[in-house]
Amino acid sequence: MLHRPATLTGMLLLLASSNVCTAQMESWTSQPADTSLEFIGHYENTELRGEFSDFTVRLVREANALPIALEVHIGVDSADMDDADLNEEIQQEDWFYSSRFPQASYISRTIRTTGTNRFVASGTLSLKGMEKEVEVPFNWSQDSAGAQIIGTLELARGNWNIGSGEWANDETIADRVTVHFSVRLLRSE
Amino acid sequence: MNHTDPNTGWGAMTRLLHWLMAALILAQFAGGWIADQLERSPAKADLMTAHKSLGISILMLLLLRAAWRWTHAAPPPLPGALAWEKTLARWSHFLLYVLMAAVPLSGWLAASTSRIPWNFFWLFPWPRIAQPDQDLHHRAEDLHALLIWILAVVLATHILAALRHHFVKKNDVLRRMLKGR
Numbered sequence: 170m171l172h173r174p175a176t177l178t179g180m181l182l183l184l185a186s187s188n189v190c191t192a193q194m195e196s197w198t199s200q201p202a203d204t205s206l207e208f209i210g211h212y213e214n215t216e217l218r219g220e221f222s223d224f225t226v227r228l229v230r231e232a233n234a235l236p237i238a239l240e241v242h243i244g245v246d247s248a249d250m251d252d253a254d255l256n257e258e259i260q261q262e263d264w265f266y267s268s269r270f271p272q273a274s275y276i277s278r279t280i281r282t283t284g285t286n287r288f289v290a291s292g293t294l295s296l297k298g299m300e301k302e303v304e305v306p307f308n309w310s311q312d313s314a315g316a317q318i319i320g321t322l323e324l325a326r327g328n329w330n331i332g333s334g335e336w337a338n339d340e341t342i343a344d345r346v347t348v349h350f351s352v353r354l355l356r357s358e
Numbered sequence: 359m360n361h362t363d364p365n366t367g368w369g370a371m372t373r374l375l376h377w378l379m380a381a382l383i384l385a386q387f388a389g390g391w392i393a394d395q396l397e398r399s400p401a402k403a404d405l406m407t408a409h410k411s412l413g414i415s416i417l418m419l420l421l422l423r424a425a426w427r428w429t430h431a432a433p434p435p436l437p438g439a440l441a442w443e444k445t446l447a448r449w450s451h452f453l454l455y456v457l458m459a460a461v462p463l464s465g466w467l468a469a470s471t472s473r474i475p476w477n478f479f480w481l482f483p484w485p486r487i488a489q490p491d492q493d494l495h496h497r498a499e500d501l502h503a504l505l506i507w508i509l510a511v512v513l514a515t516h517i518l519a520a521l522r523h524h525f526v527k528k529n530d531v532l533r534r535m536l537k538g539r
Contacts, residue, residue: 212474212475213403213407213475213476213477213480214477215475215483217473217474250473251473251490252472252473252474252490252492253492254398254472254474255473255474258398335399335400335401336399336400338400340400341400341403341404342400
């Protein structure tokens with residue numbers, strides 16, 4: 170019985186060791202420059218932005234062809250909203266609770282094509298100990314030096330209990346959070 | 359025997375503004391102190407929106423009041439007013455006007471320098487008078503706190519003096535701010 174390996178490395182090893190003739194796989198890894206992962210909350214109808222500085226993205230695709238796997242790991246306590254009060258608040262138990270759940274991850278093994286260099290990944294977002302299925306659309310653009318993936322999606326923070334207790338209602342801080350990423354990738358293997 | 363010359367009272371507008379602003383300022387002391395005790399929560403966010411909105415309202419009323427005071431003569435001091443009483447009254451009233459402007463302005467500066475925006479009575483975003491800046495924000499908060507203490511001291515003197523005029527000296531100082539004539 171073939172089971173899906175949990176890690177990208179495992180997946181690559183499985184493919185490499187299989188007897189089935191497969192296309193060459195490429196593994197792409199995120200670079201710190203030209204890379205951002207930001208989230209936008211809505212407080213009383215105005216936007217409050219923050220971004221993560223500690224995260225890695227790995228994408229696997231068939232040689233010069235379609236992406237087949239996407240994996241993101243995020244150090245949640247790297248969230249920065251450019252305000253000391255807000256930064257302290259979002260790490261608390263009602264919000265990210267990073268002391269107990271320091272890492273978040275998104276793992277997708279199913280990526281479908283929706284246009285030229287446009288894809289949608291289907292996978293699991295693990296955050297604050299909760300796992301939910303999330304679709305992540307992204308564009309792929311490649312140049313001589315590397316590639317860039319860019320995408321935007323909306324999440325319902327309540328699905329992961331982000332902003333729990335008194336903050337759970339939609340009034341003061343909206344349930345919907347916009348996530349925007351632009352990631353520079355270099356081929357690593 | 360004390361009597362009030364019919365032409366030497368405070369007008370209706372002056373009295374209205376005086377007591378309205380007194381009530382709002384006392385409400386601000388209470389609301390601000392309570393908010394300071396609370397943990398971050400939607401309730402605290404709402405209380406702070408009310409506090410900031412009232413602070414700006416006081417600033418607007420102050421403009422109106424200053425304009426009115428500038429264009430309408432104050433009644434003369436009552437007969438029997440001592441020199442030190444007149445001097446203290448003049449200085450403390452002047453100081454009150456300065457503080458009634460400085461306290462909300464320092465609050466507005468503190469709010470402006472925080473990244474968190476706020477809506478005037480939940481209706482529309484209130485403009486900033488400075489850009490978000492952590493350092494300036496903390497200093498504005500400290501200034502706001504200091505000015506509030508000074509205001510509290512001057513207000514206590516103001517209130518005690520009014521009560522002294524009324525109950526000890528038994529004159530019309532308080533009465534003419536309550537009833538005018």
